[in-house]
Each structure stands twice: as C-alpha cells, then as structure tokens.
Amino acid sequence: MKYKGAIDTMLKLKTYRNRTLAIVVSFGVLFLLSMCRKPEPFPASGYDERLSGGQNTVFDATSHAFANAYPGLDAGESQLHDLGDSKFDATFVTAPAPVNSGLGPLYNNVSCSGCHHNDGNGVPTAGDAHSSLLMRISMPGIDSHGGPVPVPGYGLQIEDKATLGKLPEAKVDITYSYQTYSFPDGETYELRRPTYSLSSLYAPLPGGYMLSARVPLPVFGLGLLESIPESAILANSDPNDADGDGISGKPNYAWDPVSQTTMLGRFGWKASVPTIINQIAGAASADMGVTTRIQPVETSFGQPQYDGLNDENEMPDSILTALDFYIHTLAVPARRDVTEAQVVQGKKIFTQAKCIRCHVETMTTATDVAFPVISNQRIHPYTDLLLHNMGPDLADNRPDFEATGQEWRTPPLWGVGLYERVSYPAHFLNDGRARTLIEAIMWHGGEAFQAKDYVSHLGKADRDALIAFLKSL
Amino acid sequence: MKKAFIISLSLTIMAIAGCKKPDTTATIVTEQQVLTDFAGKLANPNYQDIQSKANDLNTAVVAFNSNATDANLATAQSAWRTTRAAWESCEGYLFGPVEDDNYDPSMDTWPLDKTQLDSLLASSNALTVSDIDALPESLKGFHAIEYVIFGVGGTKTAAQVTPRQKLYLASLTQSLYNTTTALRNSWDPAQGNFTAQVTTAGSGSVRFTTKKAAFVAITTAMSGICDEVANGKMEEPLNASGGPDSTLDESSFSHNSTTDFTNNIKGVLNAYTCQYNGTTGASLHNLIAQKNTSLDNRITSKINAAVAAFGTINVNYEIAIYTQRTQIIAVQQAINDLKDILDDELTPFIQQNITD
Numbered sequence: 001m002k003y004k005g006a007i008d009t010m011l012k013l014k015t016y017r018n019r020t021l022a023i024v025v026s027f028g029v030l031f032l033l034s035m036c037r038k039p040e041p042f043p044a045s046g047y048d049e050r051l052s053g054g055q056n057t058v059f060d061a062t063s064h065a066f067a068n069a070y071p072g073l074d075a076g077e078s079q080l081h082d083l084g085d086s087k088f089d090a091t092f093v094t095a096p097a098p099v100n101s102g103l104g105p106l107y108n109n110v111s112c113s114g115c116h117h118n119d120g121n122g123v124p125t126a127g128d129a130h131s132s133l134l135m136r137i138s139m140p141g142i143d144s145h146g147g148p149v150p151v152p153g154y155g156l157q158i159e160d161k162a163t164l165g166k167l168p169e170a171k172v173d174i175t176y177s178y179q180t181y182s183f184p185d186g187e188t189y190e191l192r193r194p195t196y197s198l199s200s201l202y203a204p205l206p207g208g209y210m211l212s213a214r215v216p217l218p219v220f221g222l223g224l225l226e227s228i229p230e231s232a233i234l235a236n237s238d239p240n241d242a243d244g245d246g247i248s249g250k251p252n253y254a255w256d257p258v259s260q261t262t263m264l265g266r267f268g269w270k271a272s273v274p275t276i277i278n279q280i281a282g283a284a285s286a287d288m289g290v291t292t293r294i295q296p297v298e299t300s301f302g303q304p305q306y307d308g309l310n311d312e313n314e315m316p317d318s319i320l321t322a323l324d325f326y327i328h329t330l331a332v333p334a335r336r337d338v339t340e341a342q343v344v345q346g347k348k349i350f351t352q353a354k355c356i357r358c359h360v361e362t363m364t365t366a367t368d369v370a371f372p373v374i375s376n377q378r379i380h381p382y383t384d385l386l387l388h389n390m391g392p393d394l395a396d397n398r399p400d401f402e403a404t405g406q407e408w409r410t411p412p413l414w415g416v417g418l419y420e421r422v423s424y425p426a427h428f429l430n431d432g433r434a435r436t437l438i439e440a441i442m443w444h445g446g447e448a449f450q451a452k453d454y455v456s457h458l459g460k461a462d463r464d465a466l467i468a469f470l471k472s473l
Numbered sequence: 474m475k476k477a478f479i480i481s482l483s484l485t486i487m488a489i490a491g492c493k494k495p496d497t498t499a500t501i502v503t504e505q506q507v508l509t510d511f512a513g514k515l516a517n518p519n520y521q522d523i524q525s526k527a528n529d530l531n532t533a534v535v536a537f538n539s540n541a542t543d544a545n546l547a548t549a550q551s552a553w554r555t556t557r558a559a560w561e562s563c564e565g566y567l568f569g570p571v572e573d574d575n576y577d578p579s580m581d582t583w584p585l586d587k588t589q590l591d592s593l594l595a596s597s598n599a600l601t602v603s604d605i606d607a608l609p610e611s612l613k614g615f616h617a618i619e620y621v622i623f624g625v626g627g628t629k630t631a632a633q634v635t636p637r638q639k640l641y642l643a644s645l646t647q648s649l650y651n652t653t654t655a656l657r658n659s660w661d662p663a664q665g666n667f668t669a670q671v672t673t674a675g676s677g678s679v680r681f682t683t684k685k686a687a688f689v690a691i692t693t694a695m696s697g698i699c700d701e702v703a704n705g706k707m708e709e710p711l712n713a714s715g716g717p718d719s720t721l722d723e724s725s726f727s728h729n730s731t732t733d734f735t736n737n738i739k740g741v742l743n744a745y746t747c748q749y750n751g752t753t754g755a756s757l758h759n760l761i762a763q764k765n766t767s768l769d770n771r772i773t774s775k776i777n778a779a780v781a782a783f784g785t786i787n788v789n790y791e792i793a794i795y796t797q798r799t800q801i802i803a804v805q806q807a808i809n810d811l812k813d814i815l816d817d818e819l820t821p822f823i824q825q826n827i828t829d
Contacts, residue, residue: 059824062690063568064697086705091578091611093586098720100584103611110582110609118572129610130575161609164589164596318714421680424573 044362047378052414052473053221053332054365054377065333065418066119066220072373073329084326087319088112088119092288094163095311102314104289105166105298105305106159108134112323115216115287119330120422122216124432126172127160133432134158134287135172135196136212138398145255146262147272147401153203155299157286166305167202174213176433181442185460189442193393194433202305210405212396213431214269218415218422222267222276223328224379225412227365230264236360236384247357247447249386252409254401257281257294266385269430270400271409277324290314332379333415337472346469349462353454358410358447360384382413382473391445394429406446417471437470438463501763502755504684504827505672510747510754511691512660512668518749519563520657526556527653530618531646537631538639546631549622554729556649557615561733562749565740566694569667569680570659580652582610583723585620594637602651605644614652616724618645623726675829685827691757692820695741699779699812702737703805706730711794711801719791730790735783738808742776761819764826768818775811782807 051057058068069081091111092103108131109115115122115132122132135158138148150156154169162168176192183189196213198205239250252265254272263274273279281294291298291312300306337343350356359382368375387407397405408430416437420426427435434440444452455466530552537545560581563571571577590612598604605613621642623629634642659665670680674687681687710721724730743749747756762769785800786793793801 060693061686062693063572064693082704086709091582091584091586093584093611094588097584097586097588098718103586110611114578117575129579164592164598424680 049338049380050334050336051378052335052380053224054379056221056224056329056331056373056377057334058331059334061333061336061418061421063118063421066218066330066415066422068220068331068333070329070331070373077325077329080322080325081329083319084322084324087323088116088326092290095307095309095314102288102290102311104161104163104300105307106169106300106303107161107163107289108157108159108287109161110288112283112288116219117423119220120216120218120419121427121432122423124174124215124427126174132216133172133174134214135160135198136214136398136400138210139206140208140210142399146253147255148399151209152206153303154205154209155286155303157299158198159286159289159299162305163307166300168200169202169305170198171200172213173197173199183456183458183460183463187460187463189436189438191439191442192433192435194431210396210398212398212400215427215430215432217267217269217411218419219327220330221332221379221381221412221414222279222330223374224332224365224377225266225381225383225385226276226328227368227374227377228266228363228385229366232363233264233266233385237386245357246450247354248388249358249384250388250402250407252387252400252402265401265409269408269411270403271385271387272400272403276327277320280320280323280327284315284320292320293317294320328374333418335380335472336417337468340468340472342465342468343472345462346465346467346472349455349458349466350469353451353466355448355451356382357451358384358386358388359413360410380414382416383410386410388448389446390448393445394443396430413470413473415473417473437467441466500755500759502759504688504760504829506755507747507757507760508674508684508687509672510756511744512671514752514754515743515747515749516563516566516569516671517660517662517668518752519559519743520653520660522750523556523559523563524650524653524657526552526559527646527650530556531650534622534642534646537634538643541631541634541639543631546622546629546634550727553615553618553622553727554732557724557727557729557733558736560615561736562740562743564698564737565742566691566744567697568690568694569670570665571656574655574659576652576656576659578610580614580649581616582614583616584611585616586611587620590617590620594635594641600637600640600644602644602647605641605648606651613645613648615649616726618642618649619724619726619729621645625726627726627728684829685824688757688823688827689820691744692815692823695744696812696815696820698737698741699808699815702734703808703812706734707790707801707805710790711798717794717798719794722791722794725791728789728791731783731786731793734790734804735780738776738779738783738811741811742780745772745776761822765822768822772811772814772819775807775814779804779807779811 055072056070058071060068069078073081089111090100092100094103095101103110123130124133125131126133136156137151137154137158138156139151141149143149148156158172159169160172175195178190178192180188180190196211234251237249237251239248241248252271253262254265254274256263256274256278265271265274267273267279273282278294281292284290284292285295286299289299291314293313296312298306361380361382363379363381365374365377365379387403387409389406390408391406394408395406399405428437428440429443434443441452441455533549533552537549567577593612621638660667662668670678671687674681675684706723710718713721719725722730724733745756746758747754758769758773782804786797786804788797
C-alpha cells in the first residue's frame with residue numbers, strides 16, 4: 001500500500017511542476033524508504049481464518065465434510081484421487097478373488113472406510129461389523145528399532161476377527177463405570193471410565209502384557225501435516241520444560257520401514273508413525289491382513305492362523321500409491337461462524353486457558369515445487385504434533401517408541417466441530433471415552449491440568465462460548 | 474415531457490407484465506414444507522417400501538425352501554429385483570441413519586467374499602440368523618442372496634440349490650428383512666424419528682442446525698450417487714486396468730446392473746421432485762422453480778436426460794462393457810453433466826438463497 005501511495009503521489013506531482021523541489025525530494029525519499037522495507041509475512045488479519053487448510057479448504061459442513069479432494073487438483077490428479085477413494089471404500093475379500101483380494105486370515109475390519117466412516121473417526125466399540133476401536137498389545141521393553149515388543153503368538157495388535165475356519169486372536173471387552181461431576185454453577189457432566197479386558201483367547205497370553213485402546217483418527221488434511229517442516233514442529237518442543245511453564249512438548253522418533261531409518265513421528269495417537277504411506281501400509285496389514293511392499297509379511301505369520309498362500313504383496317503397488325495420494329489430497333473443511341460474538345469470545349478463552357499452547361493454531365507447510373497445491377500453505381490444524389504427558393487418568397501405560405505410557409500426541413482439532421455430523425454420535429479422545437467436547441476437556445490432566453482447571457472454573461456463558469468456538473472448527 | 478413518456482412507458486410495461494397469467498406449474502411452497510414432505514412423502518414411504526419388499530422376498534424364499542420348484546425360484550428372483558429397486562431408489566439420497574448406522578454396508582456390500590462364502594457353505598458351521606448377523610458384510614445382504622438364487626451367470630435352477638444353500642438363504646433374507654426394519658424404524662416418527670431431525674432443521678434439530686444444512690445434505694447426497702454410479706459402479710468394470718472386466722460388475726449374477734444404475738438416478742429424480750410411488754409433495758423442484766425457473770428447467774432436463782440415456786444400453790451390462798462402450802460413455806457423460814449442475818449451480822444456489 002505504501003508503495004502504491006508513493007507512486008500516486010509522484011504522478012500527481014508531475015502535473016504541478018512548479019511545486020517546490022523540496023516537496024519532490026521529500027516524497028522521493030519516502031518512496032525510496034518504502035522500497036527498502038524488508039519482506040515480511042502479511043499480518044494475521046490479512047487472512048481469512050475460516051481457511052483451516054489454506055487453499056486446500058472446502059466449504060462443506062455436511063456428513064461428507066471430510067471427504068472432499070483438494071480443490072486445485074488437475075484432471076490426472078483427480079483421477080488418481082478418485083481411484084484411491086474407491087479403494088478406501090473397497091471391501092477386501094479372502095484370497096483368491098478377482099477384486100480386492102487378500103483379507104485376513106486375521107483382521108479387524110474389511111475396508112478402510114469400515115473404521116474411518118466418511119473419512120472420520122468411526123464408533124468406539126469392538127467386535128461388531130462396524131466397530132472402529134482396536135487394541136494394541138505389547139510386552140515391556142523395546143525392540144531392535146526402539147519400538148514396542150510383540151507378544152508371542154499375538155504380535156502388536158489384537159485381531160478380533162478371522163476368516164472362516166481360523167480362530168480370532170481374542171475378543172475385546174469394554175465396560176464403563178460412570179461418575180457425575182459438577183461445575184461451580186451447578187451444571188453437571190458425567191465421565192465414563194473404560195475398563196478393557198480380553199476374553200476368548202486362542203492361545204495363552206504371557207504375564208505382563210500391556211494394552212492400548214485406539215479409535216481411528218479422521219484422515220483429511222494429513223498431506224498438509226506431513227508437509228510441515230520438521231524444524232517448525234521442533235521449534236515448539238520443550239522436552240525438559242526449560243521455560244518452566246509446566247508444558248513440555250516432546251517429539252517422538254519412530255522407525256520408518258521405507259527408508260529404514262528413525263524419523264520424526266507425526267501420525268497416530270502417539271505420533272509413532274512418521275509418514276502417511278506407513279500409516280496406510282500398517283493399517284492394511286494389521287487391521288485388514290492385507291500385505292503391501294512396505295509390510296510384506298502377514299500379521300499371522302508364525303501363528304496357526306497363517307494362510308500359507310505366499311500371495312504377497314496382496315495389495316498391488318498401484319493401489320497403495322492411489323491410497324497414499326487419496327489421503328494426501330483430502331481437503332480440510334472450513335470453519336463456520338467465525339465472526340459470531342460467542343465464537344470470538346470462545347477463542348479468547350481457548351487462548352487464555354492456554355489450550356492453544358499445545359493445540360497450536362497456525363503452521364505453514366514447506367515449499368514443495370513438485371506439488372504446488374500443498375506448498376507454502378498457512379494452515380490451522382490446532383496441534384503441535386508433539387507428545388505431552390496427559391496424566392494417569394488418560395494413560396495407557398504402554399510406551400510406543402519415545403512416547404511414555406502417559407504421553408499422547410496433541411490431536412489436531414480442525415474439523416472437531418463436525419465429528420457428530422460425519423459419524424454420529426460423536427466421540428473424542430484416544431479410545432472414544434468422551435461423548436461430548438466438555439467431557440473431552442475434563443479428561444485432560446498432567447501438563448493440561450492447568451488448562452482443564454481454568455475451564456472448570458469458568459462461568460456457564462464462558463464455558464458455552466468455549467464449546468461454541470470448538471464447534472466452529 | 475421525456476420524463477412523462479418514460480413513466481408512462483414503464484407503467485405500460487408493468488401493466489403488461491402484471492397481466493401475465495400465473496404459471497400453473499409453479500406451486501408455491503415454503504422451505505419448511507419441502508423438508509416436511511421430503512421426510513413424510515419420500516423418505517418414510519421409501520424406507521417402508523424397502524421393508525415391505527424385503528418381507529415379500531423373505532416370504533418367497535420360505536415358499537421356495539418348502540417347495541423347491543423353478544417357478545418358486547423365479548418368484549424369489551423377482552422379489553429380489555423389486556426389493557433391489559426400492560433400495561437403489563433410496564440411494565438417490567444417502568444421508569442420516571442409512572449412513573450413520575451402516576445400514577448400507579450391512580445389506581449392500583460388494584464384492585462378495587466368494588472364497589469364504591463357498592467354504593462356509595462347504596463347512597458344517599451353524600447358519601441361523603444370529604450366525605449370519607455375526608458374519609462379515611461381504612458374506613451377507615443383497616449380493617449373497619443374489620449369488621445363491623441366481624448363481625454365476627444367472628443360470629441357477631431350483632434343483633441346483635443345495636439344502637445348505639437353502640438354510641443360508643433363509644437366514645440371509647430374514648437378516649435382510651431385519652436390517653430394512655431397523656432402517657425403517659430409524660426414520661419412523663414413533664421410533665428413531667430421524668424424521669424430526671429433518672423437519673425441525675433450523676428450529677431445534679441437532680443434526681441440522683439450519684434449514685440450509687438439511688437442504689445441502691439432500692443436494693450433496695444427490696450429487697454423491699451420480700458420482701458413484703458414473704465414476705465408480707459403471708467405470709470400474711468398463712475401464713479396469715487390464716481392459717473391460719465383467720467380474721468387477723456389481724449385480725452380475727442377476728444381470729440387474731443397468732436397472733440398479735437407472736434406479737439410483739431415478740432416486741435423484743425422486744429427491745428433487747419429492748415423489749415416491751405416485752405420491753408427490755412440496756419439492757426442491759417447486760422451490761427452485763419459484764425462484765429461478767431456468768435453473769429448475771435445466772436441472773429437470775438433465776435428470777431426465779440421464780435416466781433416458783440408460784435406454785440406449787440394451788444388452789446386459791456385463792456384455793455392454795465390451796459391445797456398447799460408446800453408449801455407456803454417453804450415459805456416464807449425461808450423469809456427470811447432472812452431477813456438475815447439482816454441484817456447481819444447485820448447491821451454491823441453496824447456499825445463497827436459503828438463509829435460515
């Protein structure tokens with residue numbers, strides 16, 4: 001603006017040649033000074049805060065809000081995205097079969113969308129046809145890559161379904177105990193505390209095994225999260241709480257089977273997965289029993305359920321690539337009602353309560369000349385992708401690479417206001433124990449205790465405003 | 474002088490415009506009426522119809538099992554087709570419990586897991602309804618029933634249906650009926666009452682906090698099925714990686730695929746015009762017509778064009794993917810044209826014009 005203004009002024013001056021030289025000179029100096037201004041980012045007010053995914057934002061608040069492609073894909077990219085979309089929905093069946101062959105012998109679900117309903121987070125039940133909750137299992141200690149130690153005869157996950165004639169590993173039983181609490185103004189809320197156990201074991205389990213219940217996370221926007229520069233994530237880390245604010249922020253480093261190195265973990269509830277393609281291959285293998293070039297060994301290998309078919313890789317590379325592209329290019333839904341007074345107030349409270357310290361509002365993706373739509377995007381994921389100690393109430397007490405039994409990755413909050421539209425009824429937290437956003441907040445402990453405590457002392461109007469803000473995400 | 478002339482001219486024009494006969498086709502409807510009738514005259518009757526047809530199918534299967542004649546098998550096959558028609562029609566507007574509660578995958582999962590299905594039939598596993606309910610989706614529902622009663626290539630005879638297949642079939646159709654009942658109940662105002670979520674949109678509905686949201690759910694569902702039919706169901710067998718492949722075709726045992734696709738698009742027509750089995754109500758068509766006649770006309774023509782285009786495919790889809798590729802591509806184009814106008818004009822129109 002300054003630049004343009006200076007030129008306008010000089011053009012005007014030209015028509016009044018008899019003005020004093022001094023004026024011309026002084027404006028000339030001003031002009032030169034404005035040219036000298038160092039480049040800097042636009043101020044935050046110059047952006048539309050609804051655009052949670054930068055240019056990869058879509059205005060869709062329906063049950064399909066998580067299922068849209070980036071608007072800027074070209075025809076070829078759209079075709080690959082659509083192929084991935086159809087394979088994400090595809091039902092895998094027992095080998096040999098002409099289409100989608102390779103289910104099992106051990107599995108949890110028959111399709112990606114079976115758990116990630118509408119690309120969202122499914123339902124927190126186990127064992128039913130439409131259940132989304134799965135149970136990780138491991139022995140104490142670390143394996144050769146620093147990860148969890150498989151349980152003999154079971155591996156790292158309980159597969160609670162099996163193809164005909166094979167035995168599922170176990171049944172996962174969930175029971176809840178309920179307790180009612182109240183805010184100072186008298187409004188009550190109820191927390192349900194889950195207890196997990198295994199029954200119908202196909203083989204004896206050794207003593208000392210550790211369990212961790214996980215529900216799926218929504219799968220949109222992950223391409224943007226993968227594109228955040230590692231340095232930007234590490235900039236927020238404070239593993240030893242050097243600044244003494246009670247909040248750490250610790251990166252997880254996990255094994256990447258593709259590069260055969262240890263990498264910064266970004267995905268999953270404990271940030272134990274470095275890349276999207278690992279997440280896909282890991283889920284195909286552990287959740288569906290479908291092998292890929294990245295996970296070429298059946299999870300049942302060495303167990304009596306193994307099919308001995310030697311048909312690896314069951315998922316062709318072309319399909320894996322399409323799925324990878326599909327997940328990379330799922331757009332982020334835009335925020336709603338951002339200018340409403342209650343939402344604006346809620347955002348202030350979110351900041352004052354220091355929720356925003358871990359649920360970091362803004363990140364910028366790296367420059368990517370190979371894939372410009374994802375390049376240099378200002379996004380609002382509301383996560384730092386770092387681990388935080390969340391206290392004993394939420395602890396699974398099962399370490400996962402560098403994450404301890406009490407640490408969880410800050411989950412992104414973008415889209416959290418749409419969960420109940422995408423997959424009804426909504427649920428929150430790693431095992432879906434929270435049924436409302438207020439319950440999810442009140443489960444926070446450990447490093448997030450101060451934030452939770454702040455919220456628990458709010459008046460009803462402010463509490464409602466905070467929820468209104470979260471629902472606008 | 475000039476001013477007076479202009480005023481009188483404009484008055485004349487207004488008078489002429491005022492004389493225009495009221496358009497008898499444009500029924501004046503409110504947004505509320507459209508939502509109320511969508512639930513009352515389309516969704517509820519359609520889900521009831523699916524349930525009732527599934528009951529007929531179950532009855533036909535029981536009759537076949539007690540008297541396994543070719544005529545009784547044909548009756549069962551025909552009942553399968555009519556149930557299928559009612560179901561495919563409701564896919565024109567997939568949102569709400571049918572999606573949220575997974576009724577769709579519970580009864581209409583494809584592909585069938587033929588390997589497991591054959592070993593299940595060869596085993597001595599129990600096949601009661603509760604055993605069927607515990608099976609993965611790829612071993613039950615429409616396509617498992619289709620496989621048993623039509624057989625590969627649609628050549629099944631009554632004599633070929635084994636006692637174990639009969640047992641499986643009886644539980645499959647009972648299970649399908651149970652699922653259609655649960656789906657129907659989910660909308661029933663006296664039970665799950667998803668109806669109220671739609672009819673109170675913008676005035677108390679939890680699912681649709683605005684009327685706009687309910688309308689957008691309808692129009693994006695209409696567009697969603699167009700995408701699935703043209704670019705999924707039709708495209709995959711047509712352009713498989715190794716060339717056309719009829720094993721990738723969804724209803725290949727019954728050769729019912731083209732009918733399935735047509736009924737999907739007719740479902741879009743039903744959603745737009747709020748009609749089911751001869752009953753009509755206040756519709757999106759009425760609402761759009763009174764605000765933008767041209768847009769309404771173009772949408773209506775595109776829906777009709779897409780439905781009519783299917784008439785050019787006059788052999789089984791399994792054969793057509795080899796011999797009538799030009800016609801198939803034209804149908805896909807007609808459906809994609811429809812999808813485009815729904816996405817690019819109808820949904821934005823609703824977003825602009827429905828403000829509460």
